[in-house]
Amino acid sequence: RTHPTNPSDQSLQQTSFPPFEGVDRKSASMFLAWLLEGFFALLWLRKRAAAPDVPRLKSSRGVLSVCIIGGGVSGCAAASFLRDMFSEEDLRIDILERSDRLGGRISLVDFAGQRYEAGASILHDANRYASCLAAKHNLKLRRRVTKGLTAVFYNGTSSEVTVGGLSSIIGLLFRFGLGTLSRMGAARDAVVARFVRIYGFLDSGVAFESVQDMLTAAAGGMIDLVELTEIPFRGYATATCPQEWRMSPDLVDTLITGGTRTNYGQTPETLTAFASLVSMAGTQHGRLFAIVGGNRQLATLAAQDSGAQVHLRSEVAGVGE
Numbered sequence: 603r604t605h606p607t608n609p610s611d612q613s614l615q616q617t618s619f620p621p622f623e624g625v626d627r628k629s630a631s632m633f634l635a636w637l638l639e640g641f642f643a644l645l646w647l648r649k650r651a652a653a654p655d656v657p658r659l660k661s662s663r664g665v666l667s668v669c670i671i672g673g674g675v676s677g678c679a680a681a682s683f684l685r686d687m688f689s690e691e692d693l694r695i696d697i698l699e700r701s702d703r704l705g706g707r708i709s710l711v712d713f714a715g716q717r718y719e720a721g722a723s724i725l726h727d728a729n730r731y732a733s734c735l736a737a738k739h740n741l742k743l744r745r746r747v748t749k750g751l752t753a754v755f756y757n758g759t760s761s762e763v764t765v766g767g768l769s770s771i772i773g774l775l776f777r778f779g780l781g782t783l784s785r786m787g788a789a790r791d792a793v794v795a796r797f798v799r800i801y802g803f804l805d806s807g808v809a810f811e812s813v814q815d816m817l818t819a820a821a822g823g824m825i826d827l828v829e830l831t832e833i834p835f836r837g838y839a840t841a842t843c844p845q846e847w848r849m850s851p852d853l854v855d856t857l858i859t860g861g862t863r864t865n866y867g868q869t870p871e872t873l874t875a876f877a878s879l880v881s882m883a884g885t886q887h888g889r890l891f892a893i894v895g896g897n898r899q900l901a902t903l904a905a906q907d908s909g910a911q912v913h914l915r916s917e918v919a920g921v922g923e
Contacts, residue, residue, distance in 0.1 A: 661692040670910070671918050673699030674706020675722070678901040679731060681908035695910035700917040704905055705898035719896050727889045728798050732900055739903050742894040778857070782850045786858070789839070789847035790882040793830070796821050797880070827876060835862075835870035835878035843875075858882065 668684060670677045681695050697704075707721040725732050736743060774783065799820045803810075810816040817827040830838070835858070839849045849858075854870050858881075862873050865881045873881075884890065893899055905912055 658689050659687050659692070661688070665694055666692060667694045667696070669696045669698060671698050671921075672706065673697050673701075673704040673901065673905065673912065673914075675708070675732075675897075675901045675904070676706070678704060678904035678908070678910075679735070681910045682735075682904040685908040685910075690909050695908055697905060697910045697912045698916045698918055699912065699914050702914050703898075704901040704912065704914075706901065708896070708898045708901070710896075710898075719892075719898065722897055724884060724890050724892055725897060726883050726886070727891060728794055728883065730798070730801050732897075735900050735904060736893055739899075741899060743891045744894050745888075745891050774857075778850065778853050782848075782853050785847050786849050786853060786882065787885075789843065789849075790879055790885065792825060792847075793827070793876070793879040794883050794886075796825055796827060830876035830879065831874050833875050835873055835875040838875040839870070839878075861885070 666688065670681055677697060677699075681697055684693060684695055687693075708719060708723070709721050711718045711720045727733060735741075797820055799822065800816060803816075803819060808819075810819065813831075814828050817831070821827040833842075836851075836854050839847070839854050839858075840851050841848075843849075858878065859869050861884060862868055862870055862878055862881050865884070866873060866877065870878050
């Protein structure tokens with residue numbers, strides 16, 4: 603709660619609206635905006651999960667055939683989207699996967715008598731298609747993936763994981779400073795906000811001929827996302843990025859490197875700025891989730907929805923004209 607020292611300062615005056623009694627108007631407005639955002643997000647998910655019947659495309663050339671190389675989440679989701687557009691009478695879908703399972707980099711690891719999901723084990727709620735598919739199949743979500751704050755530091759030879767509450771937060775502030783941590787968050791949030799604009803284009807039926815075209819449209823002239831896919835993150839974050847995003851070398855070499863090595867097995871010296879910033883989305887507390895029973899279910903369920911013929915242990919030697 604805040605109490606204005608100057609009664610004429612309207613920006614700090616407290617509201618008398620009963621649910622927000624004693625809370626300043628700015629905080630109340632931010633809370634209401636957050637509620638509205640969540641409400642409309644739920645409406646969007648319900649609409650997508652309901653999967654209303656839409657007119658399917660008809661082929662004028664007989665049965666079309668599409669072959670998807672790779673049975674990861676993206677490949678299986680692409681098959682599902684194609685099935686939404688074409689019936690089984692108009693389109694045959696084949697998925698070729700060289701391993702013995704669907705799921706791509708979502709792999710299972712047995713350790714000390716327990717089975718763990720490694721790779722893509724944590725999802726971000728900005729991933730609307732993952733959220734939609736989970737809602738469609740009534741999958742249970744585990745929102746609190748870790749207890750307290752989890753920080754992964756890279757010490758030059760290995761990664762160190764620190765889990766804690768207030769003490770960890772104080773430790774991060776003491777080591778890196780509020781300024782560089784805030785700038786890290788600003789850079790991360792700006793890129794995520796631009797990137798999720800892609801969903802609006804796709805919902806409107808817009809298609810892109812290249813990844814570059816898609817990123818340019820998503821950026822909307824605010825950020826050059828294409829450039830971020832071409833330059834290493836470390837030099838960008840410590841020297842060439844906008845001043846309001848500038849980060850200290852220590853932050854990049856320890857905290858951010860810990861995240862990129864965990865997610866991609868690479869360091870910011872070689873990983874692109876775009877991939878590193880997307881990787882940092884995992885630091886947004888409260889926006890992460892996992893699917894009870896394993897995230898790999900997303901791939902298997904999407905493949906089932908598509909009615910595709912799945913060919914496991916089928917390595918592709920080449921693609922011809």
